[in-house]
Amino acid sequence: MTTEQLRAFLQVAHEGRLSIAARGLGLSQSGLSRQLQSLEAELGTRLLVRTPNGAVLTDAGERFLPHAQRALEALSKGTSELERLSSTPQGGVSLGTLHTVGAYLMPDIIPAFAQRFPEVRPRLSEGMAPALEESVARGGLDLAIISLPVRRADLVAQKLWEERLTLVVPRGHRLARQGKPVALGEVVEESWVVxxxxxxxxxxxxxxxxxxxxxxxxxxxxNAEGIRRMVERGLGVALVPELMTRDHQARGFDVVPLVRSPKRQVALVHRGEGYLTAAARALKTFIVDSVRVMPEPWGRGPR
Structure with a gap:
């Protein structure tokens, strides 16, 4: 029995479809099927049954699932313990971020991190906070930058910053020409890009x-960058974090401050220090330190 077989089984159990699971693992569907067949041959029983609606766990598969999860977690923790013996971070590290953070903050951080830690291979993905949180909890991501609150009690969260949401409008829009903050309730009937x-x-x-x-x-x-471009082209207005409005004078949109602006809190989450490889720990520390010394892109505009 191999870790590849266990990962194949867990991925199919989670996704419910072999085609989706294969893409998630970077395998062909036939390669994934061979992993599952070899695992079932090793165990001497069927774990999955294909149906028109996807792959369904057998009774044996249901019973085996929690054991497979614990086995991989134990191996991951053991690997992490061994990697901590190395003083040089190396290998892959996966980071998930909110769309806006990936597009507007990570280009300031990842290149500098790669220059400092050339032996580490960062993998960056973007998504919504609930999906990123679940992926960290399942071990699909080492780290994630999401908005608070964190829903899972088994994750560790470190707050990075708090920022206001602000209104962005096409250049020269009537709301920008007013030259004063507006209440969100005054603009709800605008056309929105979201x-x-x-x-x-x-x-x-x-x-x-x-x-x-x-x-x-x-x-x-x-797509966060898509929002900006659509606003610039005059399609509508958008309510975005102030992180997206840096250097807006050089772009094709105007920023309109909001009265009593809503806020979001952004945090870095992971499963705990015991699950972090040396590479993941290095990236975590680098992100925290980088954000701490950066000029606040979220500013202190009118409330």
Whole structure:
């Protein structure tokens, strides 16, 4: 029995479909099937059954699942203990971030980290906070930068910063020409560009619900840079973290401060020091130290 077989089984059990699980593991579907078949041959029983709706665990698979999870966790912890004996961080480290953090903060951090730790191979992915949190808990990510609160009690969170949400509008928009902060309630009927589930989108939805209106969505996207470009092209306005508004004078949009602006708190989360490799510990420390000395991109504008 190999760790590759166990990872294959756990991935299929989580995803429910071999095609999705294969992509997640970087395998072909036939390669994944061979791993599963060899594991079942080793155990002498069927663990999964294919159905039109996906792969379903057998009774044996259900019973084996928690043991496989604990086995991989124990191996991961043991590997981490051995890696801590090395004074030089090396190998891969996976970091998940919110879309805005990945697009607007990581380009300031990852290149500097790579220069300082050339033997470490960072892997960066972006997503929404709940999905990133779950991926850290399952061991799919070493670290994640997400918005608080953290929902899982088994994760360790270290707050990095707090920032306001602000309104960005096309250059020359009437709201920018007013030259003063506006209340979110005054602008809910604008056309909006949003990322579903993002902190700004949740604040907009809450304000619209309180006023009994439905937000006019010009576009839903999953890309932070896409929001900026769509606003610049005049498609609509957006409620974004101040992190996204750095150097806005050189870009094609204006920033309109909000009265009693909503805020978001951003934290670095992981499963605990015992699960971090030397590479992950190095990246964690580098991110915390970098954020601490950076000029605050979220500023101290009007409240």
């Amino acid at each position: 990322i579903p589930g993002m902190s700004g989108t949740r604040a907009l939805e809450a304000e619209c619900e309180a006023r009994g209106v439905t937000p006019r969505l010009a576009l839903e996207t999953d």
